Structure formats: structure tokens, C-alpha cells
Amino acid sequence: LINSPFILMNKATGFCLAKRGTRCTEIRWTTGNRLFVVSTKKCLGAQGKSVGSEVSQYDCDEKSDLQKWVCQNGTLLNLKEQPFYIEVRADESIVLSKTVGPNNQLTIVGTSKPFISPVEYYTIGGNAFGKICMFPFMYKDRWYGDCTTYDSKTKRSWCATETKYQHEQQGYCPTSCKNFVTGAYYQVNMQAALTWAQADASCKQQAAFLVSIVDPVEKAFLTGRCSLKILAFCDRLSLEQWPWRWCSSRTHLKCKFDLNYHIVSGHPLPNPGHNCAVLDTSGQFLWQSSTCTKKLGYICYKGGIPPAPPRFEEGFCSNNWTPYNGHCFYLYRTPKSWPNALTECRKEGSELVNIRNIEDQSFVISQLGYVPSDELWIGLNDRTTEGLFDWSDHTTVTFTSWEPGEPTVSTVEEDCVLIKGENGNWADRYCDEKHGYICMKQNAIEITGDEGWRRHGSFCYFVGTETKTFEEANEDCKSAASYLADVSNGVDNAFLVSLVGLRPEKHFWIGLTNQNNHDVFTWTNTAFVRFTHWNGGMPGNLQGCVAMASGVSAGLWDILPCTNKEKYICKYMAEGVVSTVPPQTQTPPKCPDGWNRVGTRNVCAKVNKSSLVKKTWFEARDYCRAIGGDLLSIHSSSELLVARGGKAWIGLHFENPNGYVWTDGSALNFQHWQEGEPSNANNDETCTEFVLYNWDEQGSWNELNCESYNDWLCQIRAGREKIYLFLKIYFDEFNTTLDGWLIWKGKQYFLNRMSKSMEEARDFCKRRHGDLLVINNKEENIFIWKQVGYGLWYIGLSVDLDGSFWWLDDTPVSYQRWDENQPNSNAFDENCVTMGYHKGYWRTSNCGREAQSICERSTSPPVNTTAAPTISLKGGCPQTWKKFGSKEECVLMSSSSAFGFKLLNDSIKAVTQNLTWAEAKKLCENDKANLASLRTEWTNAYVELLALTLKTPLWIGLNKDETQGYFRFIDGWHLSSTNWAEFEPSRNKPCVYIDVDGKWRTAFCNQTMNSVCMMSTDVPPTESTVFPGRCPEDTSVEYQDSYTWLPYKGNCYLFVTDEIEWADAASSCVRHGGVLTSIEDPLEQAFLKSNIEVFQDSHTSFWIGIFKTHKGSWAWLDKTVLDYINWGEDEPDSDFGAITTKDGTWSSGRRWHDRAYICKTPKEPHAGDDPRSRVHTSLVVVMLIAIISTMIVVAFWLYKRSPRPFPTFENPLYFNGEKSQPDVVDTNKLIENAEVSEVSEVSPENPEPIFIL
Template structure:
């Protein structure tokens, strides 16, 4: 454009070049297309026969002036010798313009009508009878109607008529004046069908009453299964809407799961369908036009508008009583005829966002058909999201509610305020309300400002200058109410546009008002603002109030604005120091918001709507961007941002409702490819001056960017604020009681969850962290639920197959991965979630309570500020036991912690040395009973200290608990004996001197004792009780250095249970102690601490090292497989790897062994119970076992085969157990001793030597790599 050179020249003059189908440039005079000779630097650019398949004829633009070969970094350069080549230079000869249009303009696809093209778009140019056509033609058309081909060469003779705004060839409804076009042979998506209708000045069909439904049905072919697109969409702000602005007043559909509808004409029902489905469609044009009405006059307090008077009442009345009141005043409940009436109510009648006001719309006469009470035609609707609900006959009357005054159907018997309407007078009454105080004549007052509608058409700059001459400026719009006022001012007028003061002429990325005020609100029309420079005008008519970006040289009427005389404008609050962002969030430039980039594995990516829901669930929204500085939010990646097209009738908007005043599109974007791209993705790694946003399909998967208000959801002490409450994620693993105590010390409690939104918010806070979290729900023994805060249970979110019917699982946890709940044992140590009110003091803890004083009566023992009494000398029923405890000033004992459990077990054993009796315990409602779950043996009968569910009419001893007696002196605690305390066959003593493990062992041996072996519940309970009382750890008799590298008690006893802490035992620390929580932990043996000695009359089992006999040879072949028995201690084992039911497994073992000596795997072999049960659950193997038979001499071949099989089986065992361990929600205790939990047997031997013979070093290394701290070390 700087040189005057041309892309195409004919007879020494430049000829017309224009964009055509497929990103090509068409020279109209020569019927040729611009193409390159190749894709290399210096390739000649010339004119060629048009070929829609050639990549050398496809072009795109950069920076609105550079013509680039599509997908290549090569630009068209016009040289002075008039040759045209591909170049990488960016000089004046590269900057081009196409006269009459922007170089970046690409014509829209024209969808065909009729013919045999099935609605496909026109192909330009196309060749027909050896002649090229660059546009639609009437050639050879018998009815002289324009048509086009859909292929370049017309090889398959596919064609269709071109779209036209003419009503010719349309079907007219003479009753309504509406026109219809039925395209049942077409196959377009919903978006394509809508575009096709718009190209003809129409829209997809709307159905507003049964008569129209019947008329449309009569036009369609009868019979068959016909599905046709119509124009019903689900708007996120207004609920269901017709795309042409017609009222949504007639409901007749079969619901589905999408946001667009098709109609089945002959069953007269509307159904949902996926918007990408290809169907036929119906276009329609309304036959109704608005007419301008004089405003008229109204007596105070009525307000005039468009020929009517309006009065808002806030006295609450039923719908029918509101009708009576309006009619007493000569009017009726309001009928809202169009968007201008709605805008008037919102902006000029004193409507408040908190109002709920009856209007005259109802479906009392015909269910599903909404009518105005004054019988005026229903021409407009603006429903709230999810409305109308039309729930039977319950909700027949309509009210307006919320900030935007959207409509909802309610029961007519509800009481609300209401709006009356009546005809205005032609003559003034002298009692009118003065409306335009402080404004010049012919100016209209709204809020603190006056507005004037220009009477002449002018360019944007001329209009702005004209406003300045009256000490005003082109109108700015600060909010939706201001926009509604402008609609009420000009929306019903015949002009199409009115200038307002917004443009992006200074910077294409940034929109600004002419009065330099901050852009706080935008309301873009469909396909707006695009990525062009221009000036903004507000639209009128059906879509009144939407904004279009127009060339600033267009001549339109305009709206001026200035402050009213005497008006006081509210000043914005003073700026304060910017608040801080939570950890992991980044401050957004000058706005008080923080952003965070959420990324992870591909499987965790989300659609745009899922990402928005995620951000909203954590109290924020998808990121909105309002300046160039705000673009720098992350380093790399693609991520969703909040920019999207809410519906087919509007343009881009931010999901958080902020204005679209800034944009940063990539070159050629947004292009709405295939009419299927309505959401914006930020290509962060591609950030540069040229743009970084791209419009993509909203259902695509991507990472996402969230924003939250800075510090709006975080207190100074780290609590998250959300909807009036505060939440704290406690990442320290504690039992339920300890977790609750932590919350209560912070003025809260374990979280109470009252609805799904709250549950989702909490889940989102923990979803990026592993673990389970206590919440404040309890599961009672009868299966009922209750919140510890005594809040009513109104919401539950159980996981599948939860809660489990286990009496020992009375507490509830939330999982991090889906936010569902499951019940668990209250003694489990997991993370937790606290909740408190927003009025709780920050950075404070609850003052410690003063411990009660006093002592216990005679025969009661004092422990932990309570008194306990064990009554085992008389048996009674549960109810009588409780009454006796109450008579003694107490109640049946509750067991709120392991500490009290240990005390009870200790004294029970002390009092019942020979024959322990059952006793009764009691659950109080504020503290849940907990089992010590890891002590429960599900195979053998319940042991000492376990809880049993018994009939309340059985008779047993019992334990009572009561508060301290203030009048009784406190007793010294009897818990710390300075000599040995005898329990059954064991005697224990605590040594309070800090010694190393070896010194502690020597010290015990001086008393003919050993460091304690915890072989049963009472010794475990006693030592745990001592550790808690001393608040100090205690050495016990485990040291793998003295037991051949395995954990076994040094007095020769095997471990029949364990209580390892998480992550224990450690490989590098051989000596074991019990911590103050009763957990077993490992330490270096030279560490000094207290210890426990044990004397026992029980004799430890001796270990046999030889077993007579041998395993039988397996000669039978099952399922074409042979099996070999494997020796292990006193038995032989055979592993069958077929998946069968239990009964078949038992039969298989019977077939492989003799009837008298086979066993289906003996689960009393505690050594193998965990291995075998894990394999049975995961792999459903069959395990057979039989005693060793007579000794046989096996051949070398058999020996080799046995060794190989042993290697294979043991490898499978290890792999399966590790797999099961990692997948199991329950945590197995970690151990490295194959003799773990083995019961005493006189003939048990260690198989370590056997395993060493068959396992290689490589297998050990592989196992270690899979699990750094293996469950089993072989």
C-alpha cells in the first residue's frame, strides 16, 4: 500500500482480489486464484487455476497487513519490477491492503438451501459448464433463484440454493404473519443451522403456543422418525431461551442432557440432543413488529413509560390478592411486553436486587402455556436459570427476582411484593412525578446523570464532538442497570444502532471510554468484539442492549451523558495496601486477585465447564484478564481462562462477570472453527506481542487457571473463609478424639457439612494432597448418623458400598480423590478438617480448662481426673448395671481412647488373674466408642480385652466411671509401681532410668528378667499405660541384631501381634521402643531411654530345624498343567493358578492329596496368613496343604524343577503382596520377619535357609526397587 504495487494487474491497472472459500484469494476478472510456485524462499507468486486442495493457494494474514502462505513463515513481497515472490523480509513492499475490506477478512461460509447438497456450504469459485463462478448464479435456474455448487469442478453435480433475505419460497402463517423454511434434507450441526438461518435474516424456529406447534407439524412430512433442530438454548443467566428473543412461554418437551433441542413434529414433543449432531432444521421469521407508543402522563406515585403507568408495591401478598389490589387502582399486574419494559422496571422503578415481585404471567388456565393476565400477547421472557420448573400444578404464577430481575414460577399462594400497570393518560393531571430533576430540557434523568439521544446520524468522532459542545460526553455504561436504562431509552426505536463512548482505536487489545473512566461493564453481541479495531454502538430491536463493534466511520445516532445538576456522585473507596495471596497463588498485577495454574497428568485435564466448576468450588472462578500486565501468570503450558460465549445470541464474556475490556488473541483468532469454538485457551508459552489466546471447543481437555480474591478466603492463622464460615486443613495425622481436640482449641470443631456445595469446596481443598481426613460425622451402633456439633443431618455423601456395617467403624473420613465419605475406626490416625464461624477470634486458642480437683471414694481408683470401679463379684444385666453405676454417682464406663482402654484391660487382668469375666461398658453420645482395630483377630475367637455384642439381658460384671468428689482428697496414682507387678504368669516393672538398649537388657537380667516381650493384650496395655503416664518412650525386648536379622522377642517368643508406627520398622535402626502413643518404633541401640522388664513363668517354644518326610510327586495333570508340591516347615504346599470358586478349590485340594490329610490352606499358620489371604483376594489362587509324607529320594531333575518352581512362586508371592499392599485402603503393619505373628508351635522352624537356597541376589534387588521398605524381607 506504500508503493502502489498490485497483487494482480490487468491492462496496467490493479484488478479486484478478494477472499474466497478455503483461505484462498480470487481474482474476479481472470477467474484465477493466487498461488505460490513452491514453499521455498524466493518462490514466485502468480495466478493459477483455482484448486481447493492445493496448499500453495491457501493464505493467511499477520498483523492485518502481511500476507503469509498458510502454515509457513513466508510472506508475499511485491518487488519494483512487479514480480511477486515469497520472502522473509518485512519491509514496505510486504504491507498490503485489499481495497474495500480488511486484508484479514475471510468471508463466512454460505450454507446451501434445498438442492441435493444436504446444506453443505458453497464452494467459490466453482466451474459449471466450462465457466468459473466466483459467487452465486441464476444460470440454468428455471425459477431464476441463485444457486452454487459445493465442489470446485462440479464433478458430482452437488448443488443448493444460496441463502437470501427474501421471503420468497418461504411458508407464511397467515394468522401470525410469521414465515417458515423447512430444511429436512439438510444435515447440519446446531451451530451451522443457526448460521444458515441468520444468513437469511431469520433464526432457528421458536414455538410459543400450541397453534404454532400444530402449524409447524402440519408442514412436515408425516410418518417416520423425523428430528429437526429448533432454536431453544439453555442460557447461563436466563435459563431456557429462544435464540430469536421470542418468549419461552410454551413448554412441551422430553428432557435430555444437552443445551440445544430438536423437535419431533408429529408427536409434538421437544427433545434434547448433542449440539454436534447433524440434523435438518427449521428457520422462522417473526411477523410481529413493535410500534412506538407515546409515553403519556401518570399521577403520583405512578411512573410513566411507553404508554403505561407503573407502580411497585412491596407489601407481601398472594398472587390473587396482588391482582385485586392492582385492579382497585384501575390497572392489573404488570405485563412485560419486551426487553425495553424489563429494562425500565430494573432501572427506573426502584427495583432492588433483593426484591421478589409478582408479575402478571401465569399458566393457571393451561398447564405449560404461560399467559399474561390482561390477555396481551406474550412477546418476551427472561427466565431465571432452571426456570420455569412447572412442577405439576404447584407453581402456576411468576415473579421477578435477583439482580437482573429474571423470572421464576412459584406457588400462587406464596406472599410477595408486586408491580401494577395501567394505561397512561393523554392529558396531564397536575399530579405527575417530576422525573428529570437537574437535567436540561429533552434530557432524561437516571441516577445521578442526564442522558440525551442525538437526533442526527454522525460518525463516532463527530458524535463525540457534538456531545462535548453540550458539556457532555458519549455515554459510558457502568453496570447492567445503566445498560437497561439505555435500552428503555432507545431499544424500541426503529434505528438499528446508537453510538456509546467505547472504542479500541488506540490499542486493538484494550477498550476505553472517551471520558477515560474505567471499563466496569460490557455486553457484547454475538461474534463480538472479534479482533478488529472499531467503535461500539448499542443495538435496538429484539436483541436490544447488546453491543456491536462497528467501523468508526459509520454514521449512527448517539447518546450523550453528563452529571445532573446538584447530583452527588459516590466516590470510590480509597486504595489500600494490596493484600497477600495464599501459598501457591500469585498476585494479579494491580487487581486484588490471586491466580494459580492447575496442571498435572493428561488424565486430570478438564473441559472448560469442569474447570470453571472447579474454580468456583474453591471460592473463585476461571481467570479473567484485563490488561497486558496480567498476561504474565505462568511460564509454560496451555490453560483455560474464563473467556467464553455464553449463548448463540451474545458475544464473549468473562465467567466471573467482569467486563471484556481487553483481549489478546493469536493471529487469525478467534475463528470459531466449524462453528464449534466458544471458549478461550491461553497459550502461555506462546506469549508475545502478537497474541496468546485461541478459541477452542469447550469440550476439549486442558489445564486451567483459577483466580480467587486476595486474602478473601484465608485468615491470618491460615483458616479458609467460605460463605460465612472458616475451615482449616489439619495435615497432622491424629486419632479422631485428638483431631477434634485440636479443632476445639482453635474455637472450632471437626467439620459439619450441610450441602453438596460445601462438600465440594472442602474436597477441592484436599484433592491435590493424598490422604484421608476426619469430618465431624459419627455412625451410631444402630446405623444412624449424627454430627458432633449437634447440627441436623441434612446432607450425606457416602462412597460406594459405604458406610460399612462394622461396629468398630464409628467415625467418618473424606477421601482426597473424589470427596466421598467412608466410615473408619476412630483410633486411626489420619488428617482432619476443622470448621468454625467467621466471628471466631484469629490467632487465639481456647483457654485451658482448669482440671477438676478432688479424689475418689473408697474402692474407686483415680485415673485421669476420673474415678473407676470394676465390679466383677456379681453378675447383672446391662440395664441393672447402668442403674447400679448411677446409684453410685456415675455411669457405665465409656472408652474414648486407647489410654482408657489400656487402663481397663490392665485392671481387669489384675482382678481376674485366672478366669476373666465379661463386663459391661457404656457409650455416651458425645464420645464414640472405638475399637483398637489392629488388635482384633478376625480368625480366632475374641481375646482378652476385646468387645463383644451381647444381649442386654445377659448377665456380666461391669465397670463404672464417675467424676471426682471435691470433698475427697486426691489419691496418689497407683499406676507406677517401683517393684514388679504380677499379671497372670507375667510380672512387669518400669525402669525410669535412661539407659541404652544393651544396658537396659543387662539391668533387667540382674532381676532374672528380660526386656519385655509384648505377647498379649495386657502386657501391651500395661506398657502403653506406663509410657503415657511417664510421657516417655520405653525400650522393649526387640532387637533384630540379636535374632539373626529378624524381629523376634529376645526371650524366644514369636510376635503374635504388632503395633508399628507408620513407616516402621526402619531398616537402619535395629532396636525397638514403645512411644507415648503406644506405637512401636525403631531407634539406634545407643539411644538412652526408660525401659520395661518382664519376668514370666511361661516357657518360650523351642525351634525345630528338621522335619522328617518329603512331599509327594505330582503326577496328575489338571487343565493341561502339572503341579509340584513345595515343602515349607511341617507341610507341603501346592499352588494352583486357575481362577475357581471356593468349593472347587476345596475339591481340587482333595483330589491332589489323601482324604485324611489334605487341608485347604491352614489359616492357623499365622506365618502365611497375610501372604495367602492377599493372594486369594487378588489372584484367587488355590492353595492346598498336607503334612509331609515319608522321606523319598528325589531325582536331580525333580530337585531342579522344585527349585525353579519355588523361585517362581516366591517371586509371585512377593509381587502380589506388594501389589495388594499398595492397592489396599487398609494399611498392613510393615515388617521384615517371615515369622511375623506366628503362634507358638513346638515344631515350627525358620525357613530362612530354604529361601536363601532358591532366591537370587537379583530378585532381592528387584524387590527392593519396587518397595524401598518391603512388607516382607525374604
């Protein structure tokens, strides 16, 4: 793996960065930009953020900013986001300094190569859903700084995804092994949820690529293997500049974008940022364009080791034909249809041109007289099979270079392909259109001699035969009266690709370098840079010399240490060529009013500032282009003086695989990054802002999310007198009420700029008929963010100690925008949430902290209304109750010394007074009792009989609002059985009563009815906080199809992303050793929600084990008591339950719907655990006989009066359309005559109650 251990040393002092005793010790990069000392299991950290702070070894803490380091220029260690560098002093002390000198330079012992920043590893398989490995991590009291095979039965390397392995989330480590059997291998990562960039990195860590689908056979194979939405292939290039292409070296043969996905424009969508492609396997396996930040599954492809492409001698070509790599080429401009052009080529013994690789493409557009206005037929077509392109000579398609939006997806038959435009990209057209064409044929066997130099245009080129450093290569070129090659345009670059693109060497020096000035790139023969062609991630903040890559990245430029030894390309002007005389200097044209000249260029620039209108990078670019210009490009330090104050977008952005480019197409020869930039934080920052007030400091460019809002800098050509805007400018329009509220999209908002605690801020909102802000989507968050000023602003979100969060008005949480490392689960005193000015991110905060706040209300209050009082009014006591002194409670005086009816250890009393649930609870508590808990069959039976006799419903001790959101008796007992009525329990009614039919129903707690109190000497059991055991291994299926269970408390869970029917999901869980999951309380709900929300982009919901029985009630498949529900709005409306990935609410579906699913199984005991103590069999028999004999009368009564049928076999896995018939019992007479006429005295000798009917 790339993050291998190394020893860092400072050459100036000869001292190592890390020591153990007197010996140098190895360190390695770990997760979160930390440096892990292998021998001591500590992390390198600073004592503080000041000059002279000691740098030493500390316990690893991924949240500490003092342990995060960044590699600068390959030799400096910089404290991340701070202006401090590690300095090794002569006394061997290591401290922070702001100055940079010899004592700051660090190199890896044993090599001259610089050390690079860390690489994050994405897990494969396991139960971590593709999350990155967390290094170091602690497992069984031991620290691991790398992947390990410890405790792995398959001896496959694995890692944890959290430091302390508390939740046992882990996955297998990627491998870069290349010793595989020749052939195609596919890795279907169905359980992962990664962005395109993360999925691409995961595949590349395994020497593979995101899959590219190149023929119908491969498509059919993947269709049979997958049943989910998968990130299957990619393109991170701007649709305006580059075509869709495969990110691997495999070609793009078949392209069928899903028209049904977006009926108006179809796919690929032209929307900014929709540059990645998704394989939608839910239907016909069509392709869709999508944003690259969606988190989906993905498929990696690893092919066999391809043979090196053959290198042909140029040989001999007949008159006017141009030789290249074993073939001869000729460009005809006589317009002909594609079939006629093919016929004409074949008359010459040739074919329409077959372009096999980027080198062929570069040759065609650089050496045959091709001009950007040409449209020329080539041999590619899909006349045989629609959507499957093939060459006219039927050779294998190994390369494509499509124009943006091509090939066309339509009902018309555009089956033939031509080459066009400046870059020579391809487009399909009607075959009967008439265009010029290019023919190609095999050359004659006649080798021409040369001296190794190749002419192109006015220059000759030579590829060095030995590897040399940059300076050595430059001197060698000078000794041959030449220089290291410069590149003036794309055609010249294409020619160089045709020279070296197929060679086995990885890099070739060209003459560009920034070793003398970090910010400025110059050629060895000239300071003027007109063209650049950077590789992905380049130039970044690197300093060194530039080399052209070959192979898959042929023609792209990389920055390498100048001391590397590479082959090189020399260049000189051919003999007889007359140099062009530069034109005489003319008076420079003027800039329009309000515009400033940019340096010495004939370009004018203007900062577009507005306190109300900001733009995203894409909107700013479109605005500048609409006025005939573009976002500003900057090419020298003098051009930084173009404006002052503020921040504004400029035209620099990151394109994969083309690295950083200016949107106006000019060369990237100058850069001025701030310290630590570009960072591309979270793979989410690819556009550049110019911090105008830092123009004269070390750096002024900052990388930012392209969707952020900002001012912007436009540029236009000098000489224009007027600027016309041909673009309708859209911005968020809002009105203002008379009392200062902003009206936007049906809601009203108020920015309270007075700093208050959260409670005071909420009271402020409520007095104005509102509440603290609830944010439901990104658009609303952006609107509010654009209105707020600096500082923190309270919103209406609250965070619990367990990390769960909710809106104060109980609105479901459907959108979140947490800042990095937020919410802070370790800060137990931060239970409120604020929005910050920086990008509108959210942070937890202490509720007592004073901050500004944002109120929200739906409509304006009526005229002359006042806010509801915040102090409760004094009220009287209920009937028969008396006010007692100055106390707030009322009391009831009773002359009875006994409390109700004695039933074993419980005493039960009916209250025939109509009270709300809270009043009934208070009344019971005054007698040192509680509302009844129906936790035994005989208690339930007696209370049923009370309701039947009184002919009125009775409140019982269930109110989910008072028991953490699920149904548990208020005296602390959990439900052991239930008797819910049909369609119960309700999602929004928290209190429970027992009805006259014995069924439990929910109601709003402010309803009034009779109630039943219970006094008990039984004590509820203490809930365990220790959950021993381990999760089982999934051994019932093939190894490649196995899953890893994820533990939580006493159970283990599988999250399976195969989308199948509910019954099939239930059967699949059984095969894996579990059952479709039940959800017993909000904590388990929160655990499941936190694990499935990562799949929001690929799955709407997961099947769970709840289903509607034949009697119409809901039940769990594993027989768990139904004491908790979380149905969404208007749910349930079908027969089988699922949990949604968006907000965790439950939805329902038909049994034939396909969804992912969650399995659950109890933990297994660890090997060697002692079995629980056993009770002697004879004692069990005696106790059973005693219980049966004492309860026989109650059992007889239960049998006689129960309207419920005998248990029947009811299994929702069987669907036969037949329902069990309920017993038909005439209970009218029984109900009419039933009364409790006498109850025998309960004594210790005869503890069972006897009912006399």
C-alpha cells in the first residue's frame, strides 16, 4: 500500500523526526492527516499553536487539530491550516516555526524522493458500507497502524472504520496485487455507498477501474449480477469542453442514455455538475447522467494484463500518402456520403480510417492537414447493431473520442461517425450526408533511414535514448543545438503524443518548470507560456519540473522532482524556416467605464459585487459568457492588482483527468494559492475564489465548493465600448412584511440580531407567533445563509445525549448540513444547533450560549392579536378535590383504608371520573399508585372486565410521550404482550386506553375518560447495559456472497442492498441465520436510520419485519411485542413495512414490490462462556403444578369470555388467499349478565383471585 512506513530526517542537523531511545524509528501517514509512530503507537503532535511549541508523541486523537499535518513541496511538514512548520534544532529538540530554512527540510532516509500526503483506503465488503479505514485503531487493547489479518479466518487483511472499534464496523482492505490470471474480473460492491471520486479511488487502490461496458455480452453479464443502482462509469469533464468518455483505458462502445429519466431533455443532462454516469439496474440497465456527489454502489473492473501495442516501422507510402506506425493515410476533402467514401477508399486498397488510440488521434489532427473547420468521415459506425459501434474493417474498437452530447440518442438513424472541431472529437450523423473523408492502408515494406529526428511543422524533435535529470536533459539538448521541447498548442502536444505515447517509459521531460519561482511556470527557452495540458490534480501546490506522461495518461503533464531521471524530448527550428516577425506595437485599446486592464494583456476585468445577488461558480461563468467574456484568468503577479477588497470567483477549476484549467482555455502558467491550498476538502472543492485583499501576500487563491455563493470577476477583450447582457438574471426574490419578516416561498422569516440564549431566542419567536427556524431542504438553507451576517444563528434543531436530533416543532428531519466533525457527539453540554456564516454549515452549541437567531412562521398574525401567555394561569381543583394550603396540587380525602381490588401483588381501582390522561395519572399518584400496567394476563383480564362492566373506556399507563417515544408502562415495566385494535397504534396519538371490547386504542391525551389505577409491590427489572456475545459468521452462502453482521446491543444486523420482494427478503434472512428486523424502541430506530441513510441516493427504503395480519392488526415477524411505531405521513396504506432512507420513517408496500432489506439475529455467546445456572427439573414441575392449580378459575373465565379465536397457523410468508375464520361466539347474554358479585378474601394460603359470575 502507498502509506508504507518511512524514516524522516533533517539533513542540516542529521537528526530524525521520531526516535525511540537513541534509534530512529519509522512513522507512517494515517487517517486524518496524522503521522503514526509505529514502534510507540503514538501520533506526532504539537503542544500548541504558537512559535516554539514543542512537537512530540501523543496518544492518537483524530479530533485534535494539533495532530494534523500537511506535506508542503515534498519536504516541509505544515500544521494543517496553520502557518507553522516543523523545525529540527541543533539540540535535537523539535518545535514549530514560521520561518522556512534548512532546519525545516525533511527527506525520507534512503531515497531522494519527497514524501507525499496520505492516501485514504476505502473498505471492501464487511459491514462498513465502503467507509475509509481508520488508522490507527484499537482492537482487543492493541493499536494497529495498518491493515491486519488478526482474527481473520480467511487471512484476508481488514481494518476498522472507527478508532476504538466500539460499534465493530470493519471491512477488508484493498489490494494492489497484479499477479492475477489474464482475463476480466468484476468486483460488485453492492453494499457500499460512495461518491464517484471515492468509488474511483477505491477501484484504483486495487489496480482496477470503475467498470466500462463495452459490448452487449458484458452488459448482459452485469445485468445478471446486479440488482441495485450502481455508479458504473464516469466522466468528470465539463460537457462544454469534452465528450463523455470512460475513465479507464477501455473504450466507449455502447451508449444508451435513459430518456425516461428526464422527459424534456433526456440524458445526458446538460445541467452543471451532472458529469458522472449511473447504471440504473432497476429497469433495462440504461444509463443516466448524474451529479458526482451522489453516494451509490459501484463496480470495479480489472482486466488481464494487456499485451503492449505493436510498434510498426513507418515503411514506404506512395506519393502524397503520409506514413505513420505501419500505415499510410490520406485526407480527401471531396464531399461524399459515408458508403461512397468507403467505396472510394477500397478502390485505393484502403479503408476509412481506423483510430486505435490517442496516438492515432493525435497523428490524424496534427499531421494530415486537418483544420478545426473540417468534418471528415471515419470508419466507425453502428449500422449493423443500433448502439454498438464498430469499425468498417471489423477490427476491435479500443478507443473513442466523442464530442459532448454524442453519440446522439434518438429514434432517427445517425449511424455513421465523423471527426470534427479543434480537438478532433467524434459525432454520429446520417450516413447519406456528404463530407470529406480519411483513408488508411498498410504501408509498403521499405524502411527509410533517419538520424532519430522527426519533423513537425517548422520544428524537428528528438527523443533522448538515456534517462537523465531535468538539468542533465536540458544540457544534453543544448549540446545538440536544441532545447527541451516547449509546446505551443494542442496540435503540437498531439504530435508529441504520437512520438512517445506508446512507449513503455512512464514520463518524458519537456522544458517547463517552476523550480525558480513556485508560482510561475516558464519554458527553458522562453518565459511565455501559451498552452498547458495538466494531468489530474496538477499543478496543485507542487514545485518541480514538468514531464509528459505516456500510456493511459498519454499527453498529460505531471510535475516531478527535478532530480528524477527520465527520458526527454529535444526540439529545434528546422533549417530554412523563416521566423515570423512580431507585429509593431500599437496603442492598446481602452477598457469600458468601470473596467480595469489586466496587467499588460488586452483584457479588461471587473468585480461584480452585490450584497443581495451572489452567484455559484457556474452561474458566474454563464453570466460572464453572456456578456461576451469569461471568468477572469490570471497569468502573472502583476495581474493580481486588478481589484481590491472582498472575495470573488475566478475561472480556475479542477477537471478530471485534465487537472486545473482556466475556463477561457488559456494556459495555467501561474498560480497563487493560499497556504494549504488547493485541498479539495471532502472531494467537494473544485472551483477557485480570489481573496482580493490578500493579493500582495503569500497566497490569495482559495479552493471552494462550486455551489457556494460569491462575488465574481469577469474579463472581456479590451476595445469594447458597451457591454450588453443577453442573460436573464435569476435571484431569490422576497418581500418584507410591515413588522420586518422576510416572505419567501410561502413562509416568513425573521433575523433576530440580538444575542440570546436558545430558550430566550425561542421565546422571542413564539411571542411573534413563530418558532425557531426549521430547514427542510438545501434551497431553503441557501436562502437563509444568504440573508444572515457574520456569527452564529440559532435554528430550531435539538441534539440529544445519544447523538439523535430533532426539530423542536416535531417536523421530521429531512435535510442536514453539518459542518466538519459535527454534530459533536463528545460534547455532552452542546444540545442546541447554530448555523454559521461560513457556507451555512450547522454546529452544535451550548444552549446557554448567547447567539443571534432565526424565527419562522407560516403566515402573518391577525390584526390586533397578542401572543399567548408564557406563564400558566392558576386554576381550580377537580370536583371532590380540595386546594391544600399554598401548594400547587389538589388533594382528595378518602375514608377507605384499602386500595381497590387486590390481585396477587397488585391492587387495582377504577376511577369513574372523566379526566385527561395527565389528570388521571396525577390522581393515581396522589394515592401512591400509577395508571395501570397490564403486564400479566390476569391483570389485563380484570381491567377488561372493568371496562366491560362500566361500559366505558379506561385510561391505562401507556403514554409514549413520557417514555422516550415508545410504549412502555409508566411504572417502568416493558410490554410483554399487547391487544391492539385494528389500525392501532396510531402514529400521532400518544396515550392509550382499553376499550369496552378489551382492545387497546390510542387517543390524544387531552381527551377525557375514566381511568384505572394500580398499586404494586413488584419492582421492574433493571435494564442491562452490558451486551456480551459476538455476531455469527455468515457461513451459509458462498464466500463471495457472504455478509458481515453489524452488532448493536444484544443483536446483530445485516444491511442487504439486493432489491427483492418482502417474502423473499424474509426467506433470505433465514438463510443467513436471522429474520427480518424488528424495531423495539427509538434507540434501535436511530441505529438503523444512521446505517441506511448513506444509501439515500440508491435506495428509498429497506424492508423490515412488520406486516399486517389477517385480522388487520400489525405484528413483527419475530414475534417481538409491538411497542414502538414510526409511520410516515399517510402511512400505512399497504400490508408490509419498510424504513425509509431519507428520514427513517416507516412506509408500507405491496408484497411484490422490490426493496433492499435488513436482517436481525441475537448475538452468539463467546466461546468458553459458562451456561446460565439451571433450575432443577423437579422444582420446575412443582412450581408449574402450583401455578396451574391456583389459576384454573381465571383460566376458565378467560376461556369462556374471550371473543378471540384459538390460535391458527398464520405466516405472512405464505400467500394463498385463504383467511382463517374467526370463532363465532354469542356473547350478548354473557355481557348483559356479567358482574362481579363477590370476590373471595385473598389470603397467603389462597393467593389466586376467584371471580363469581
